[in-house]
Amino acid sequence: MIETRDLTRSFGAKRVLAGVDLAVAPGESLCVIGQSGTGKSVLLKSILGLVPPDGGQVLWQGQPLDAARLPQFLTRFGMLFQGGALFDSLNVWQNVAFRLRQRMPDREARAIALDKLARVGLPPETADLMPAELSGGMAKRVGLARAIADDPAVIFFDEPTTGLDPIRARAIDALIRSIVTETGATAITITHDMRSVALIGDRVALLQNGRIAHIGPVAEMDSEPALAAFMGRATLVHR
């Protein structure tokens, strides 16, 4: 269980998170939606301490996720970043096996990396390519393989389909859904793509004015006025 209680964060005079309360059950997939600039990525980074919150609490398994417990949490954690965030100086398999190489020989780590690359639909020939040689979709897949390389219990996906064409975006959505279902991992996905929400999420939360304006099952999102208003806006934006 991951929980945030009254999480706040400001940048100068701008209050981005104004008291976010959220709880994600083990094995659940939660999608967080909201307009650009509403603090969705800041929320994820605040949970991880990458952007330290000004106030409030983050709890993991019922205990505060403080500096002492964060290293333990991170060993069971994976994250897909918006742009992939692949390390430029390492090739594909070294990126995927980054954490594995710190505790096992390269040969073993490479074998696991190839297995994870296959899981995300990439052939073994991609293993020795450098990140600069990958297309956007391939980089996302490599990022996904890296996120799941160590079989994490918690995975964050930060705008996994941004910058991809609709066909590739749906393929990534399907991949994320199958991985989350297969591994039983707890997942939080940041997106403003409602088709991704429908495919990936069990529940959806709408972040508005720094707070969770609505949270509920994905199956019921069409009947929720706050989400309908957001979807209307999202549709306009897409047009």
Place this chain on the structure above:
Amino acid sequence: MVLTVLRSLGRPALAMLRGIGAVALFAARGLTRLRPFPGRALAQQIIQIGWLSLPVVGLTALFTGAALALQIHSGGARFQASDVVPAIVAIGMVRELGPVLGGLMVAARVASSIAAEIGTMRVTEQIDALVTLSTDPLRWLVTPRLWAAILSLPILVAVGDIIGIMGGWLVGTTSLGFTSARYIADSWAYLEGWDVLSGLIKGAVFGLVVALSGCWFGMRCARGAAGVGRATTSAVVAAAVGILAANFVLTGLFFR
């Protein structure tokens, strides 16, 4: 009124002290994250910072030594002291010009490259990714660069000193009328161990200044290409000014 003036003076002074403290803490942390020892990364950085800087440092030293010999010869001729060319070139190179010019050339080449590399990693979330992969960015990125620069610069300075003296020898023997044997003998005669050692110590300090500037501005890079550009410029300027300031302080300490 008095309080307002004091406040307006105090605020920037406090901000400056906070800044110095933050850089000092950053350097202390960067220098001490050695477990597990980042051997592979250190070796890579020694090649990047040290080995690949050899041509530019060597060429700079060669031309500087040659020009210095010409200057001292023509200046010394005004008071019949042209004979001191080998000694002055040797002492000038090892004490001052070798470390300072070597440091400045490495600052131009390395501080900018470190700031650009780390800054790009910052804006593309690679540093955040390191944290989520249970890896300390300081140990992974900063520690190897700081130690590589500290270890490489004295070697670069030593090589630069030798090449600089050779530059003086080349000019001295080809156009100033010195014999090779006399030039070398005069160079050695007045050179003391401390002259050489002080230059090497300066090199190590300048190495720290260069790598620290690159890492500090890279890690604090603002978003976007403009942020990386600003970080790169700031790193080179800070490294160059830092080298000249440190040189003044160290020269005062060593030779007063």
